[in-house]
Every structure is written in structure tokens, then in C-alpha cells.
Amino acid sequence: MASGTGENSNKLKLYSYWQSTCSCRVRIALKLKGLDYEYIAINLLKGDQKSPEFLKLNPLGYVPVLVDGDIVVADSFAILMYLEEKYPQHPLFPNDLQNKALNYQAATLVSSNIQPLQNLPFLLSRYSQENLGPDEKVVWAQTHIPKGFAALEKLLENYAGKYATGNEVFLADLFLAPQIDAAVRRFNVDMNEFPLLSRINKAYKELPAFQDAMPVKQPDTPPEAKS
Incomplete structure (x- = not known):
């Protein structure tokens, strides 16, 4: 595990992975709310999420995890x-x-019906490794992400x-911005089919809180991914 900002027990701590869209949602919220936090990198490719230390925080072994004093919140x-309550x-x-209900619905559509089909736990799963080749994984994502975007x-x-x-800016935007970024950057989804999402994504690019939270700007972003 690597820390991006140094140890400070008074800060919020966010266990995050640079490319995690779930982590990105939280990073946006923290920046919108003006909350200082310590970034603790969890390298999912190296298996940091399986360490005993991390599993004490989230037995499921997923990021993000937020630590606020004695309070630990995962998912x-x-x-x-x-964060909204406190x-x-x-x-x-x-x-x-x-x-408000519309925001819940849009956020849930992303978190339950799009993101799980293109996240690393699935793409690195035994089923995926045994049944999908590298090119097929991209095709899989390019098939399922557009279905969700159309909805x-x-x-x-x-x-x-x-x-x-x-x-x-409300909750739905925190879910949409990272998902659109991943669709374009990781899976080459053609956004010309989705004019509304493309338009609001341009608006996100004007917001520092959104852009500072994006994967390419994180402490653990590999150098080759920043170009």
C-alpha cells in the first residue's frame, strides 16, 4: 500500500485505486465538499486488496474504503x-x-447495471480468464456499457x-463522469451514439473537482497512463 499525501491521523483516509470508477465517485465528492484527505493507494493488479490489513477494513476486498477517525465505511x-450526512x-x-429519486435511479443504473460488468474483479475472475480472451473482454465491455448508456x-x-x-451537480453526475471516462479511455466506446451523455461529459471537463478526481491525475497513476 502506498500513501499519496503522507501520514496524518486527523485526515480522512481514502483507500483507492487510480482506475477504479467507484473510487473516483468518492474522490469527486470529497473535492466538491472541500474535504482534505489522505490518499492510500491499493494496487489491485498486485493484490494489495487481499492483504490481511486491507481485509480488516473491507472483508470483500474492494475499493474504495473511507476511514474517518474510528469510523470505517466501504462501498x-x-x-x-x-459524507452527505456528516x-x-x-x-x-x-x-x-x-x-432526488431520479438521482438515485441514475446512480443505481451505473453502479448495479453497468460498472460491475467492466470492473477488474470480473475481468480478472477465473470465468473471464478461462472464457474470454483479451480482445473479447473489450468486446464484452463494448456490448454491455452501451446498453446502460442507452437506458x-x-x-x-x-x-x-x-x-x-x-x-x-448532484449524485448522478458523480456516477456518470467516471463511467463515461472509463468507457472512452479504457474500452473505446463510441459516444456519438449518446449525444446527451456526451454533452454533459463536456460540462464535467470544466469542473476542477471532477477533473482533479479523474484516474489520470491520481498519485498511483502509472506514468504511461498520464500521457
Whole structure:
């Protein structure tokens, strides 16, 4: 495990992997809320997530994990809910109940129906290794990600403004930005089929909190991935 900012027991600690879209959601939230944190890199390719030290924090062995004093929270959705309750600055939800439900729905669509089909635990699983070649893994992602994006286009078409659910950044945007980035950067998904998502993704590129949280700007990003 490598720390990106040095030891400080008073800081929030985020156990993260540079390319994890789940970790990226939390990094965006921390930056939006102006919260200082210690970045602790977990190299998923080297198996850091299987270490006894990390498994004490999250027995499932997934990132991200947030440590806030004596409180340990694993899973990006749970972490975001925790941050929203304890650190209410820059709210992640609108006051309008319908819009709040829309944010939940969009976030869940990404976290439950898109991201699990292209994450490292699946791509490195025994099933994937035995049944899918390197090129087939890309085809797999290119098949399933667009299905989810098509659903998001329909879900948001009557509600999107500058961002996913209007003209303010909310929870849905924290899930969409990393997912779109991964689709383009890792899997070469053709975004021309998704004009709404492409438009709001351009808006994300204007927000420092989003861009500073992206995979290419993390302490553990390999040099070759930064170019």
C-alpha cells in the first residue's frame, strides 16, 4: 500500500485505486465538499486488496474504503451517503423529491447495471480468464456499457440541463463522469451514439473537482497512463 499525501491521523483516509470508477465517485465528492484527505493507494493488479490489513477494513476486498477517525465505511454508495450526512456542504441531492429519486435511479443504473460488468474483479475472475480472451473482454465491455448508456439517455432526456438532472451537480453526475471516462479511455466506446451523455461529459471537463478526481491525475497513476 502506498500513501499519496503522507501520514496524518486527523485526515480522512481514502483507500483507492487510480482506475477504479467507484473510487473516483468518492474522490469527486470529497473535492466538491472541500474535504482534505489522505490518499492510500491499493494496487489491485498486485493484490494489495487481499492483504490481511486491507481485509480488516473491507472483508470483500474492494475499493474504495473511507476511514474517518474510528469510523470505517466501504462501498462507494455507502461512503457517499455517509459524507452527505456528516459533511452537508455542497449537497449531493436536490430538495425536490422527484429529482432526488431520479438521482438515485441514475446512480443505481451505473453502479448495479453497468460498472460491475467492466470492473477488474470480473475481468480478472477465473470465468473471464478461462472464457474470454483479451480482445473479447473489450468486446464484452463494448456490448454491455452501451446498453446502460442507452437506458440513461432515455431516463435523463426530459430532465437533463447542463448536468445529468438539471443545472446543478448532484449524485448522478458523480456516477456518470467516471463511467463515461472509463468507457472512452479504457474500452473505446463510441459516444456519438449518446449525444446527451456526451454533452454533459463536456460540462464535467470544466469542473476542477471532477477533473482533479479523474484516474489520470491520481498519485498511483502509472506514468504511461498520464500521457
